[in-house]
Amino acid sequence: MGKLLVKNKDLVVPGEVLVEGMDYVPGSGVFREGEMIVANSVGLVSVDNRLVKLIPLTGFYAPKKNDTVIGKVANINFNGWMIDIGHSNFAMLSLKEATNEYIDKKADLSKYYDFGDVVVAKIISTTKDGTSDLTMKGPGLNKLVNGRVIEVASTKVPRIIGKQGSMITIIKTKTNCKVVVGQNGKVWIQSENPEEERKAIDIIRFIEKESVKEGLTEKVEKLLK
Amino acid sequence: MSYTKRNDGRKFDETREIKAEVGVIKNADGSAKFQIGKTIAIAAVYGPRNLYPKFLQNPEKGMLRCNYNMLSFSVDERIRPGPSRRSKEISLVTERALSPAVDLSTFTNAVVDVFVEIIQADAGTRCAGICAASMALADAGIPMRDLVAAVSVGKVGDKLVVDLNKLEEDYEGGATDVPIAVLPRNGEISLLQMDGEMEVKEIKEALEIGKKACEKIAEIQRKALKEKYKGD
Amino acid sequence: MELISKNYLISLLDKGIRLDGRKLEEYRKIEVSYDISEHAEGSARVKIGDTEVIAGVKLETGEPYPDSPDEGNIIVSGEFLGLANEDFESGPPSVESIELSRVVDRGIRESKAIDLKKLCIKEKEKVWMVLIDIYVINDAGNLQDASALAALAALSKTKIPAYDEETKKADYKERKEKLPLVKMPVECSLGKIGKHIIVDPLLEEEKLLDARLTVASIGKVVCALQKGGNGTLSIEEIEKMLKIGIDKNSENLKVVKK
Numbered sequence: 069m070g071k072l073l074v075k076n077k078d079l080v081v082p083g084e085v086l087v088e089g090m091d092y093v094p095g096s097g098v099f100r101e102g103e104m105i106v107a108n109s110v111g112l113v114s115v116d117n118r119l120v121k122l123i124p125l126t127g128f129y130a131p132k133k134n135d136t137v138i139g140k141v142a143n144i145n146f147n148g149w150m151i152d153i154g155h156s157n158f159a160m161l162s163l164k165e166a167t168n169e170y171i172d173k174k175a176d177l178s179k180y181y182d183f184g185d186v187v188v189a190k191i192i193s194t195t196k197d198g199t200s201d202l203t204m205k206g207p208g209l210n211k212l213v214n215g216r217v218i219e220v221a222s223t224k225v226p227r228i229i230g231k232q233g234s235m236i237t238i239i240k241t242k243t244n245c246k247v248v249v250g251q252n253g254k255v256w257i258q259s260e261n262p263e264e265e266r267k268a269i270d271i272i273r274f275i276e277k278e279s280v281k282e283g284l285t286e287k288v289e290k291l292l293k
Numbered sequence: 294m295s296y297t298k299r300n301d302g303r304k305f306d307e308t309r310e311i312k313a314e315v316g317v318i319k320n321a322d323g324s325a326k327f328q329i330g331k332t333i334a335i336a337a338v339y340g341p342r343n344l345y346p347k348f349l350q351n352p353e354k355g356m357l358r359c360n361y362n363m364l365s366f367s368v369d370e371r372i373r374p375g376p377s378r379r380s381k382e383i384s385l386v387t388e389r390a391l392s393p394a395v396d397l398s399t400f401t402n403a404v405v406d407v408f409v410e411i412i413q414a415d416a417g418t419r420c421a422g423i424c425a426a427s428m429a430l431a432d433a434g435i436p437m438r439d440l441v442a443a444v445s446v447g448k449v450g451d452k453l454v455v456d457l458n459k460l461e462e463d464y465e466g467g468a469t470d471v472p473i474a475v476l477p478r479n480g481e482i483s484l485l486q487m488d489g490e491m492e493v494k495e496i497k498e499a500l501e502i503g504k505k506a507c508e509k510i511a512e513i514q515r516k517a518l519k520e521k522y523k524g525d
Numbered sequence: 526m527e528l529i530s531k532n533y534l535i536s537l538l539d540k541g542i543r544l545d546g547r548k549l550e551e552y553r554k555i556e557v558s559y560d561i562s563e564h565a566e567g568s569a570r571v572k573i574g575d576t577e578v579i580a581g582v583k584l585e586t587g588e589p590y591p592d593s594p595d596e597g598n599i600i601v602s603g604e605f606l607g608l609a610n611e612d613f614e615s616g617p618p619s620v621e622s623i624e625l626s627r628v629v630d631r632g633i634r635e636s637k638a639i640d641l642k643k644l645c646i647k648e649k650e651k652v653w654m655v656l657i658d659i660y661v662i663n664d665a666g667n668l669q670d671a672s673a674l675a676a677l678a679a680l681s682k683t684k685i686p687a688y689d690e691e692t693k694k695a696d697y698k699e700r701k702e703k704l705p706l707v708k709m710p711v712e713c714s715l716g717k718i719g720k721h722i723i724v725d726p727l728l729e730e731e732k733l734l735d736a737r738l739t740v741a742s743i744g745k746v747v748c749a750l751q752k753g754g755n756g757t758l759s760i761e762e763i764e765k766m767l768k769i770g771i772d773k774n775s776e777n778l779k780v781v782k783k
Contacts, residue, residue, distance in 0.1 A: 079519050079522055079523055081431055081440065081514075081515050081518045081519060082394075082431050082436070082437035082438070082439060082440055083394075083437065083438065083439030083440050083476075083477065083478050083511075084515070085478065099438070101438075106438070106439075106478070108396060108436040108437055108438065109431070109434055109435075109436055109437070110431055110432070110434065110518060110522055124434065125522050126323070126431075126432060126433065126434035126522070127434030128322065128340075128341055128400070128433070128434055128435075130399075140528055156340065156341040156342050156343050156344070156400060156402065156403030156404075157343070157402060157403070184530075186528055186530075196352075196401070197352040197401050197402055198400070198401050198402050198403065213530075214530065214532060214533045214536070215533060216527055216528065216529040216533060216544070217527060217528035217529070218527050219526065219527070223434070254528075258533075262537055262540050262542040263542075266542075266546050277524075318577075318608060318609070318662060318663050319575050319663050319665065320575075320609065320610055320611065320663050320664060320665070321608060321663075324608070331563065333562075335608070335662070336608070337607075337608030337609075339607075339608075339611050342611070360607055360615045362606070362615070364562065364579075364581065364658065364660055365581065365583065365602075365656070365658040366562055366564060366565035366566075366568060366581030366582070366583050366658055367562060367564060368564050369564050369697040370697075371583040371585060371656055371658075374602055374604055374618075374658060375617065375618075376615070376616070406607065408606065408607040408608035408615070410606060410608060410660070410662075412561065412562050412579070413561075413562045413563055413564065414564070
């Protein structure tokens with residue numbers, strides 16, 4: 069008989085045994101060892117029927133297809149741009165995917181995106197060895213001018229965005245800031261008013277800190293009043 | 294020579310007082326402090342990040358790279374800043390002690406850097422460093438099969454003891470130091486060194502009591518990690 | 526690390542506000558703690574905002590320099606530890622860390638903060654060498670001021686070990702007299718960006734500065750200067766920076782003395 073040694077939402081750390089026996093199936097953040105299911109990172113236990121996994125509380129960003137990410141132009145070569153998206157390998161933005169217009173191979177590529185430019189792009193493919201390809205063709209994918217990019221833990225991004233973008237909409241409307249959130253934990257903020265910008269940053273930091281507490285939306289609304 | 298009573302009043306299988314804290318260096322992806330008696334280690338983890346030179350990159354698995362260092366004023370006789378033969382060797386054995394616990398397949402072509410600094414030394418610095426580093430890796434969210442706990446065991450005079458302090462290491466009746474690291478869930482050993490003389494039977498017994506001490510240390514490490522994240 | 530363009534930073538400064546919400550001439554909160562490492566003759570930790578630096582002082586016996594046979598000497602070294610910033614590498618000291626420790630050294634040496642004659646054990650033969658080692662634990666900008674303050678705080682708690690007549694060396698089992706620290710030099714770093722002058726720059730600001738000036742002073746007297754960055758400063762700008770620097774230094778000294 070399988071035995072579940074933890075409950076939903078229990079905080080666990082690497083090496084802790086969550087299940088003894090074969091009745092449960094390991095999901096993300098856990099692994100099977102012999103007849104046990106063991107946590108491999110710091111997270112909250114989630115048991116859904118027979119699936120046991122962790123909601124991660126820390127971790128590094130791993131690129132996934134269809135992720136919207138914010139990055140900085142790190143290098144320019146013949147084929148396009150190398151974008152630093154905060155992953156160990158630079159992501160590649162090819163000439164073909166850079167804009168809707170045709171870019172000649174002989175063109176000065178820095179006229180489109182120069183070193184240090186900040187862009188919002190979408191991941192179109194990833195390979196097993198950690199490289200990924202980007203596109204900037206699509207709504208909302210462009211160069212981000214005149215703002216600042218703060219870093220948050222990528223594990224907290226879903227909370228900052230909220231269900232169907234509910235949280236980020238609250239932040240934008242209540243602070244009048246322009247905000248773009250990348251799945252890679254980079255958040256671009258721009259405002260004409262430095263106090264409102266400060267408010268947006270403070271509230272994002274608050275969500276990052278309180279991410280798994282109950283009633284987060286209400287707390288945020290109260291703080292923004 | 295009979296060692297009847299430990300110089301600081303501890304039981305023979307008792308470690309010194311331990312304090313552990315996670316999240317002590319803001320810039321780092323993960324960090325921790327581990328204090329055992331008067332020995333204080335801090336560790337920081339950066340990565341996974343780009344690995345250069347490129348020929349070191351491996352598409353099948355990532356690299357764990359450790360750097361152990363003692364601050365110049367952590368001991369009475371000042372240490373010249375910069376790497377030494379000793380610190381290089383300890384960096385290497387630290388890497389080996391931690392590697393079995395880390396899932397390197399999750400960051401191919403990249404490196405995770407672990408920096409261990411000894412702020413204050415009173416014996417057992419490499420073990421304290423490994424304990425701090427293991428918590429820092431978990432704090433950074435590097436997937437791990439288990440935490441790693443480490444302690445030195447050994448023989449002072451005629452007695453097997455856990456967690457020798459400096460006075461015991463220098464005991465005039467002779468002392469043997471055996472630093473070990475343990476993956477507590479299955480009790481496997483990932484660091485083993487020895488300095489001195491012991492019989493096979495004694496070594497086995499020392500490893501057993503060291504393993505028990507490491508289980509207690511792991512409990513303290515888990516608690517410290519949860520302390521940081523429970524507010525989340 | 527935040528990403529920010531120089532134009533955007535300047536547009537914030539035009540509105541009188543810094544990246545972290547500070548005013549242009551506002552210093553971050555400073556915290557000092559002492560005796561952080563017991564084998565050091567004196568040690569301290571200084572936090573300026575999120576920047577953290579520790580300093581330790583060791584005393585060793587050595588021979589005096591021929592041109593100052595009755596004086597002890599000071600050696601300051603600084604290390605940017607790999608754990609403090611993702612850009613720092615382990616290995617030999619970087620040129621930046623050498624500059625930092627030399628500027629700390631000049632502040633202490635040129636102000637004659639330590640009465641070196643009192644560190645003479647036997648003229649022409651034996652003197653105390655004061656070895657100040659500075660380690661950066663977390664770099665959130667302005668390591669220079671944090672290092673100078675940490676060195677000063679560590680020196681202020683330093684006690685000289687007993688001198689063992691037999692071995693002609695220090696006996697670290699016993700520490701007796703206080704180090705003769707007779708003056709307290711403090712350093713303040715200022716940055717110029719566009720037409721603005723800021724104090725205590727953040728890491729993100731440091732990367733975008735046109736020029737930097739570090740002012741070491743005691744009371745109203747300046748005892749060391751170091752201009753950094755690739756840009757230039759006008760005489761008027763320097764005068765303004767000196768005045769602000771001297772003021773900040775008197776304020777910050779109170780934190781060490783407390």
